[in-house]
Amino acid sequence: MQSYYVDEKLSDGVLLEATFPPPGLGYSAGSLPGWGRDKSLFALYPHMASCGSIIGDAGVGRVSPLGRHGVFIRYNLTRGDAAKVLEGIAMAAEIYFAAGAAEVYPMLPGLGSIRSAAEVRSVREGRWRPSDLHLSAYHPMGSARMGADPSSSVVDPFGHVWDVPDLFVFDASVLPSSCHVNPQITIMALVARMAARLADSLS
């Protein structure tokens, strides 16, 4: 899926990835303008391309119990995070126009489509709030962050929960914060390291 990427602004926390999932799965199809019986735009789908604007977010959230079996997840995107998303959209639009696109759909309320590189300015200069952005999240991490200090972390550097004997967490939640890029290899490396240490301690 990820045929191309742009990491020019990765140090600012913005990564572009040319991801284009099939319509049934896609945030891309669901985000196109047009409702109900109006399928005119969707008919052009074979001529479209889409790009993911992935940001390293700085927002914080909380996971708490809800009733007996549920969980309540609260997360707030910061204005800085929203600005990164807008920058990603603007960069992607510029790239598509440079490649000959006739129209770009930025998925922003009140801005159905843009038709030229000059119009991309309206993305960067617009006053969109975090709640205006059409987002999806594929790389959650940091909800049980690891660290050397029990007062600011949930698990130690080998996944052992500070407050609960014999409880270990080996997954993406122990990453201290967003790593800004696709995390699978990092998660696997980290878990292999923590699991080896646990196995040693049990043998």
Ligand SMILES: Cc1cc2nc3c(=O)[nH]c(=O)nc-3n(C[C@H](O)[C@H](O)[C@H](O)COP(=O)(O)OP(=O)(O)OC[C@H]3O[C@@H](n4cnc5c(N)ncnc54)[C@H](O)[C@@H]3O)c2cc1C
């Ligand atoms: C559509 C999509 C595309 C992605 N593409 C990429 C990519 O290209 N590259 C990349 O690096 N990352 C990608 N990611 C992110 C990556 O998949 C995740 O970061 C990674 O899988 C997280 O690993 P994990 O072990 O923390 O959790 P998971 O892989 O989610 O594993 C959690 C496991 O726990 C199990 N489980 C849950 N509840 C219970 C329970 N109560 N009892 C027992 N088992 C339970 C689940 O069934 C699951 O098997 C993608 C994610 C998505 C959703």
